[in-house]
Amino acid sequence: MKTTNAEYRLPTAAAFALLLCLFGCGTPPDRITLLPNADGSVGNVIVQSGGKRQVIDKAYTRADVTKSGAIEQASDDQATVQAHYGDLLAAQPPRPRTFTINFVFDSATQLAPESAATVAELKKVLATWPAPHLTVVGHADLTGTQEFNDRLSLQRAQSVAAFLIRSGIPAQQIEITARGKREPLVRTADGVPNPANRRAVITIQ
Structure with missing residues (x-):
């Protein structure tokens, strides 16, 4: 009061x-x-x-x-x-955690090699998180059309969601969305590839 x-x-x-x-x-x-x-x-x-x-x-x-x-x-x-x-x-509930997983060029299923450690840490955190709610946002770099990257970024989010479900997270606790090439982590000219932008961002809360 x-x-x-x-x-x-x-x-x-x-x-x-x-x-x-x-x-x-x-x-x-x-x-x-x-x-x-x-x-x-x-x-x-x-x-x-x-x-x-x-x-x-x-x-x-x-x-x-x-x-x-x-x-x-x-x-x-x-x-x-x-x-x-x-x-x-x-x-108090755990503070939200964010993980970024990167993909190889034009792929929605093949992870960049440096993402292996992130996936391992993500699995460790999920194993101890009570009733997690997850948001997965897919992204693409600035190569290709907007329509292509919208599809690709959504497929990346769906791929991560499928992995989370296989890891034991109920599907109803996962939300997915995709931003295409609208929100690059590294700003480049249109058409310029950048591996940091080919990603999915997972937030656990």
Whole structure:
């Protein structure tokens, strides 16, 4: 139950910061603790209360918003946060993970050699993920027509989905879509091949 009129917001969608927001529940202050992402990177969050504003951008930094609206910033460490909020952290679902699998030129079934390690890691993560929901987005490079690449990128997404189903993921937990050559990872001139663009992106959440 929120006890102040403070506002907490990420400045951009790209921040991907995980916030531990512990609202007052009858006991001030409201507390916002910034946790690092799984890869160790840290986003940032803006805390506003009345006319006051502070940016939190360091891992395990917290902002306490008092009943009067004051913002008090302090730092904790991982052990302290885990000791105080371990049960809460353990109860949250796993953070989304993204994997990129690359294909050889003009193929929807033959993977690029460097994708073997990605597939192995993907299988390892899926084995421990509770009730995963997966989104698979197929892509193509900028060679060929739009129509051809729409078909090819969809076939790539379907190929990955079939692999996931064989790995034990129920089909109803998998969504597929295709972007053709509309969203290249590496921008090239039209008609120029690039192996990084021949891919399927799998997001687990």
